[in-house]
Amino acid sequence: MLALKNWDINLRSSEKKTLWSFLLLYAFLALLILAFVAFLYYDLERNLMLQNQKESLSNLTNEQISRLKSLHVNFEKEQTYPRDERFNSAIYDSSLKQIFSTLHAKKVNLYEDIYLENGRIYFIKELESYYLGARYIVIEVPAPKRWDRKVYRKLLLYGGLIFGVLVVIGYFLLNLLLRPIRETIVLLDRFIKDTTHELNTPINAILSNIEMIELETLDSALAKKIKRMSIASKTISNLYDDLTYLVLSNHMGSHDESVDLKTLIEERIEYFALLLESKKITISTDLQENITLIIDRKKMAKLIDNILSNAIKYNTLQGSIYFSLSPEGIVIQDSGRGIEENQIHQVFERYTRFDRSVGGFGIGLNIVWTIAKEYSLHVKINSQANQGTCVKISW
Amino acid sequence: MRENFMVKHILFLLVIGSICCAKQNVYEQNCLSCHKELAVKIDKFFYRYLLKYSSEVEVKKAMIAYLKNPKKDTSILQDGLIQRFGIKKRTTLTDEKLKESIDIYWDTYTVFGRLK
Numbered sequence: 159m160l161a162l163k164n165w166d167i168n169l170r171s172s173e174k175k176t177l178w179s180f181l182l183l184y185a186f187l188a189l190l191i192l193a194f195v196a197f198l199y200y201d202l203e204r205n206l207m208l209q210n211q212k213e214s215l216s217n218l219t220n221e222q223i224s225r226l227k228s229l230h231v232n233f234e235k236e237q238t239y240p241r242d243e244r245f246n247s248a249i250y251d252s253s254l255k256q257i258f259s260t261l262h263a264k265k266v267n268l269y270e271d272i273y274l275e276n277g278r279i280y281f282i283k284e285l286e287s288y289y290l291g292a293r294y295i296v297i298e299v300p301a302p303k304r305w306d307r308k309v310y311r312k313l314l315l316y317g318g319l320i321f322g323v324l325v326v327i328g329y330f331l332l333n334l335l336l337r338p339i340r341e342t343i344v345l346l347d348r349f350i351k352d353t354t355h356e357l358n359t360p361i362n363a364i365l366s367n368i369e370m371i372e373l374e375t376l377d378s379a380l381a382k383k384i385k386r387m388s389i390a391s392k393t394i395s396n397l398y399d400d401l402t403y404l405v406l407s408n409h410m411g412s413h414d415e416s417v418d419l420k421t422l423i424e425e426r427i428e429y430f431a432l433l434l435e436s437k438k439i440t441i442s443t444d445l446q447e448n449i450t451l452i453i454d455r456k457k458m459a460k461l462i463d464n465i466l467s468n469a470i471k472y473n474t475l476q477g478s479i480y481f482s483l484s485p486e487g488i489v490i491q492d493s494g495r496g497i498e499e500n501q502i503h504q505v506f507e508r509y510t511r512f513d514r515s516v517g518g519f520g521i522g523l524n525i526v527w528t529i530a531k532e533y534s535l536h537v538k539i540n541s542q543a544n545q546g547t548c549v550k551i552s553w
Numbered sequence: 554m555r556e557n558f559m560v561k562h563i564l565f566l567l568v569i570g571s572i573c574c575a576k577q578n579v580y581e582q583n584c585l586s587c588h589k590e591l592a593v594k595i596d597k598f599f600y601r602y603l604l605k606y607s608s609e610v611e612v613k614k615a616m617i618a619y620l621k622n623p624k625k626d627t628s629i630l631q632d633g634l635i636q637r638f639g640i641k642k643r644t645t646l647t648d649e650k651l652k653e654s655i656d657i658y659w660d661t662y663t664v665f666g667r668l669k
Contacts, residue, residue, distance in 0.1 A: 230604065234596055239668045252607035288607040290664045325638040 215281035230289035249292035466521040487552030580657035599662040
């Protein structure tokens with residue numbers, strides 16, 4: 159875990175997408191279960207409240223039945239339906255037809271015993287003798303005020319607590335899910351780190367020895383071979399630099415200074431001259447004078463090297479590269495094989511490679527992105543398959 | 554002239570007679586006419602049926618069944634009243650007339666629309 163943090167490992171977008179999907183699904187399921195439990199609890203509390211009301215409602219119903227009985231006996235003399243300010247009531251015959259009603263509700267569920275609707279309690283009782291033909295009597299009373307406040311408070315409190323616990327469990331689950339991905343990345347990074355250490359000394363030995371050879375004193379065939387060796391060594395050296403940067407970037411301090419970009423670019427083009435020559439790539443430049451940036455020289459060189467190296471590596475034989483420097487930024491355009499449009503958004507991801515016919519680890523543009531991010535530079539890549547790639551660095 | 558007067562007179566009496574007869578419906582003619590004479594008024598029977606059978610369909614069904622085949626077991630009268638007045642005779646009305654009478658009886662005493 160610590161190593162992951164130190165090495166600033168970024169998850170790929172597809173992995174992030176999977177993790178988000180997992181998180182969303184987990185949260186949805188957790189909420190669904192909580193909602194179900196909350197519904198059951200609310201239902202239980204509501205039934206409890208209704209049961210508590212039942213006895214008093216039954217007494218009120220008996221009172222009303224007595225009045226109905228009296229009305230039934232004297233119906234030819236008196237036809238006024240008995241009313242009570244404590245409740246509303248209605249009577250229904252055996253075919254569930256309403257005989258009379260003072261209820262607020264237009265429809266009543268006569269199959270229920272007692273229920274709550276729109277803040278009112280409905281109590282239904284079947285009569286033993288059908289006074290006025292009434293088989294069912296319904297009593298309507300307002301539900302006790304704020305009976306559900308306590309229930310909602312409890313639901314929010316316990317629901318929040320349980321959701322919190324589920325979030326913590328989700329976090330551990332997520333870590334379990336991530337472990338294999340992280341382990342793979344750690345393994346790869348460790349391998350690169352170990353390899354890097356072993357590369358350093360031999361590369362330096364080869365390069366310094368090649369530089370000591372005076373090419374003029376050699377015959378052309380041998381000089382050609384030495385040049386090839388020099389190219390190969392520089393390629394390895396470049397790769398070594400990239401890997402070192404990748405592994406140790408977090409521990410490397412920045413020594414920002416005013417860097418003359420034209421000089422630096424020319425230096426880097428000169429560095430790749432042999433490589434350009436070997437692929438017969440023509441490079442044209444349009445570099446304006448006196449453009450400086452306050453930046454770590456080594457990091458800027460690394461940024462240019464990586465873009466230039468890609469432009470050479472993925473270029474066609476006898477292709478071309480156009481390099482321009484203006485006060486707005488740098489543009490490097492190549493005539494290479496380009497990148498598919500749907501893959502452009504992935505180019506900055508570490509270990510992403512679209513063309514395995516040439517060497518590399520897929521870390522070059524990731525390094526470009528990291529450096530650009532550090533110095534707030536904007537990197538834009540336009541590319542078309544088989545047309546070439548244009549990288550713009552603006553500031 | 555005198556014959557003409559007689560014909561007019563007879564016609565007038567016939568019209569008056571038919572109007573008088575038409576005023577009494579099948580319920581009044583066949584049910585109310587006898588029940589009027591009884592100590593227990595006809596509405597009491599209605600409310601006893603209502604008390605036992607509740608809905609219009611059930612009440613009418615029970616009344617028709619009883620009138621077609623009156624029995625002590627199916628009567629809604631209390632035992633004391635049955636002993637005093639006995640069981641009525643089987644109806645001689647056709648099903649149609651019987652149904653019509655019961656419908657009028659229901660409409661006369663129904664509680665639907667009368668409660669305030």
